[in-house]
Amino acid sequence: MKVSVFAPASIGNVSVGFDVLGLAVTPVDGTLLGDVVTVEESQIDTLDVVGEFADKLPKEKEQNIVWHCLLLFNAALKAQAVEVKTVALSLDKKMPVGSGLGSSACSVVAALVALNEFYQKPLSSEHLLKLMGEMEANISGSLHYDNVAPCFLGGLQLMVPDEQVITRDIPLFSDCYYVMAYPGITVNTKAAREILPSQYSREQLIAFGQNLATFIDASYRQDKAMAFAMIKDVVAEPYRKSLLPGFEQAKQAVSKLGSLAAGISGSGPTMFSVYETLEQAETAATWLKQNYLQSDQGFVHVCKADEVGARIID
Ligand SMILES: Nc1ncnc2c1ncn2[C@@H]1O[C@H](COP(=O)(O)OP(=O)(O)OP(=O)(O)O)[C@@H](O)[C@H]1O
Numbered sequence: 001m002k003v004s005v006f007a008p009a010s011i012g013n014v015s016v017g018f019d020v021l022g023l024a025v026t027p028v029d030g031t032l033l034g035d036v037v038t039v040e041e042s043q044i045d046t047l048d049v050v051g052e053f054a055d056k057l058p059k060e061k062e063q064n065i066v067w068h069c070l071l072l073f074n075a076a077l078k079a080q081a082v083e084v085k086t087v088a089l090s091l092d093k094k095m096p097v098g099s100g101l102g103s104s105a106c107s108v109v110a111a112l113v114a115l116n117e118f119y120q121k122p123l124s125s126e127h128l129l130k131l132m133g134e135m136e137a138n139i140s141g142s143l144h145y146d147n148v149a150p151c152f153l154g155g156l157q158l159m160v161p162d163e164q165v166i167t168r169d170i171p172l173f174s175d176c177y178y179v180m181a182y183p184g185i186t187v188n189t190k191a192a193r194e195i196l197p198s199q200y201s202r203e204q205l206i207a208f209g210q211n212l213a214t215f216i217d218a219s220y221r222q223d224k225a226m227a228f229a230m231i232k233d234v235v236a237e238p239y240r241k242s243l244l245p246g247f248e249q250a251k252q253a254v255s256k257l258g259s260l261a262a263g264i265s266g267s268g269p270t271m272f273s274v275y276e277t278l279e280q281a282e283t284a285a286t287w288l289k290q291n292y293l294q295s296d297q298g299f300v301h302v303c304k305a306d307e308v309g310a311r312i313i314d
């Protein structure tokens with residue numbers, strides 16, 4: 001038995017829902033923007049890391065979060081009295097680390113889903129999602145599901161404060177194009193959280209609640225203009241944009257090129273922007289390639305919402 005699982009990139013926060021909203025995305029040209037984990041039976045437990053961004057990860061397998069996923073998954077199997085096998089794991093690291101694209105979430109989700117498939121699904125989806133949250137909390141220092149939930153389940157996910165539910169699928173705008181521009185520099189999620197204020201004013205609190213509630217209402221009514229007018233980040237962007245060279249200029253430029261909204265994807269440095277037509281998205285992508293990239297590791301992808309989430313691939 002050999003199983004390979006792909007887990008897609010995601011936009012954490014979607015600007016309007018800090019830590020509580022996330023959207024999975026997939027390039028329109030068929031590029032696999034995400035990580036792939038393969039599991040097969042073996043004499044001993046091993047982890048092989050390949051792919052474009054493999055050299056950006058710690059060399060020792062014990063430092064790799066896919067290895068931590070194996071240990072966590074095995075403990076969950078033992079708790080259910082399921083016999084644990086030894087496995088060869090392979091991670092195809094296609095996602096840049098510290099990119100704001102949910103790179104660690106991609107590895108966590110691909111690993112846990114692949115292991116669960118390998119064992120023919122001993123753990124429920126709810127149990128898997130909790131393990132994914134636990135992994136993300138260890139990595140970033142606080143429990144937030146806004147990357148792992150959309151990466152696992154696909155679509156636009158709203159985290160709810162109920163441990164039995166965790167996340168709700170929100171209607172998305174499936175005809176929109178999302179341009180993801182990764183400038184090729186790294187922003188560590190933990191560090192990007194530490195620069196945020198520990199307290200916000202009443203004015204900021206009201207703006208946050210009103211924007212998010214209006215966005216969710218407009219999403220249910222499929223009112224695109226109202227929904228994207230609410231993509232305003234009062235929690236993180238004002239403080240994090242100083243970490244992102246050229247972000248403000250790029251936001252203004254894509255607005256002139258017809259973007260419905262733009263913001264920081266997750267904790268950055270990737271910028272996302274939203275368009276009604278493919279032509280507008282491609283024009284903005286060209287501008288961003290020429291002006292927003294900071295190194296030759298950077299890239300720009302025109303995407304749509306990924307409505308599937310983690311999936312088995314050949
Ligand atoms: N398979 C892995 N994928 C990603 N990061 C890993 C992996 N294994 C170990 N790490 C380490 O975990 C940390 C992840 O850091 P960070 O949370 O900033 O990245 P990220 O989740 O990729 O960010 P983002 O969500 O913004 O894309 C890094 O120190 C990285 O070296």
Ligand SMILES: N[C@@H](CCO)C(=O)O
Pocket residue numbers: 012013018019020100102144146147189192193236265266267268
């Ligand atoms: N909600 C998290 C996402 C990290 O990708 C943050 O913005 O810190």
